[in-house]
Amino acid sequence: MRRFTKLFGRLPDPRAANARHDLLEVLVIALAATLCGAESCSDMADFGEAKEELLRLFLRLEHGVPSHDTFSRVFRLLKPEAFEKTFRRFMAAFAKANGLKLTGVVAVDGKALRGAYERGGKATPLHLVNVFAVEARMALAQQKAPGRNETAGALEVLELLNLGDCIVTADALHCSRAFARTVLQRGGDYALVVKANRGPLFKAVTQQFARSGKRSSAAQIEPSSHDRREARRATVMRNTSLAAHHNFPGVVAVGRVTSRRRLDGKRADAPVVRYYLLSKYISPKRLLHVSRSHWGIENQLHWVLDVHFAEDGNRTRKDNAPENLAILRRLALNILRSHPDTASIRRKIKRSGWDDAFLLSMLGHMR
Numbered sequence: 001m002r003r004f005t006k007l008f009g010r011l012p013d014p015r016a017a018n019a020r021h022d023l024l025e026v027l028v029i030a031l032a033a034t035l036c037g038a039e040s041c042s043d044m045a046d047f048g049e050a051k052e053e054l055l056r057l058f059l060r061l062e063h064g065v066p067s068h069d070t071f072s073r074v075f076r077l078l079k080p081e082a083f084e085k086t087f088r089r090f091m092a093a094f095a096k097a098n099g100l101k102l103t104g105v106v107a108v109d110g111k112a113l114r115g116a117y118e119r120g121g122k123a124t125p126l127h128l129v130n131v132f133a134v135e136a137r138m139a140l141a142q143q144k145a146p147g148r149n150e151t152a153g154a155l156e157v158l159e160l161l162n163l164g165d166c167i168v169t170a171d172a173l174h175c176s177r178a179f180a181r182t183v184l185q186r187g188g189d190y191a192l193v194v195k196a197n198r199g200p201l202f203k204a205v206t207q208q209f210a211r212s213g214k215r216s217s218a219a220q221i222e223p224s225s226h227d228r229r230e231a232r233r234a235t236v237m238r239n240t241s242l243a244a245h246h247n248f249p250g251v252v253a254v255g256r257v258t259s260r261r262r263l264d265g266k267r268a269d270a271p272v273v274r275y276y277l278l279s280k281y282i283s284p285k286r287l288l289h290v291s292r293s294h295w296g297i298e299n300q301l302h303w304v305l306d307v308h309f310a311e312d313g314n315r316t317r318k319d320n321a322p323e324n325l326a327i328l329r330r331l332a333l334n335i336l337r338s339h340p341d342t343a344s345i346r347r348k349i350k351r352s353g354w355d356d357a358f359l360l361s362m363l364g365h366m367r
Contacts, residue, residue, distance in 0.1 A: 163188025
């Protein structure tokens with residue numbers, strides 16, 4: 001835990017100078033509790049009391065275990081910008097120490113914390129933008145969407161990252177000049193879905209595929225699962241004129257992915273066609289991989305946070321607490337996922353709560 005202690009120990013304590021409990025100790029207990037399935041500040045306090053003997057093996061706990069009010073006060077007052085910045089630094093060091101490459105496909109997508117709203121504000125909960133390294137299966141960054149504006153939040157979080165050797169993917173909401181320019185400025189490439197709401201740009205892309213011209217194609221049939229089979233075909237064409245004619249930074253190629261799904265015993269669905277703007281020419285086979293990989297942020301991050309960490313149902317809503325606890329959950333998920341034990345996330349969470357030795361190995365994995 002030396003690296004965790006070194007980095008998170010630098011966080012400025014937002015409490016008064018006479019605060020009794022050390023900030024780092026509060027954060028360590030909160031993280032350990034989250035690894036064991038804690039969902040609220042009350043859960044963290046209960047965990048601390050139940051595991052006090054274990055915690056004293058590596059924490060001083062000069063004034064005992066913090067109360068639920070202390071946990072709540074810390075997360076409500078802690079600056080999310082500083083906490084998230086430390087999270088990113090820790091993840092970079094953690095990945096390096098564990099041989100994880102945070103390159104390849106990097107997916108950007110928004111997620112609402114549906115329980116994080118004040119009375120009367122159910123329709124406007126806190127909205128976050130997440131960045132996820134698909135191949136490493138690690139959450140890289142998180143940013144609050146200002147005014148629930150996901151596009152602005154995405155631009156802000158991209159500005160914080162080094163995107164060298166990355167292909168950034170996002171849904172059609174983020175197919176904008178500003179998003180493309182920011183990705184390129186941070187050293188990355190992009191594969192952005194373009195839809196009809198982009199007007200002339202979309203028309204130019206579709207017309208290029210309608211005309212004859214040099215192109216590369218690849219087809220793939222997904223293995224049958226959940227009583228369905230999907231056939232996908234990708235086509236890529238070079239195009240350097242879109243950047244100039246439509247003032248869209250960096251476009252050098254366009255792609256088209258056509259997918260068709262058939263349920264067992266039924267006729268095939270109508271084909272679904274998606275078009276992509278590419279800042280780097282990639283093979284059709286690679287485009288099939290990139291386009292499918294984007295959904296990793298939904299399946300391997302958002303779904304896991306909601307199912308195993310009950311993020312959507314969490315009613316924490318005061319001050320900075322929802323944002324800070326969201327960062328803590330992503331940190332816990334990264335640690336759980338990278339631990340060498342081959343059990344599922346659900347089983348790792350349960351075993352961490354039941355088995356002190358396993359919990360210590362989990363914390364020790366943060367070397």
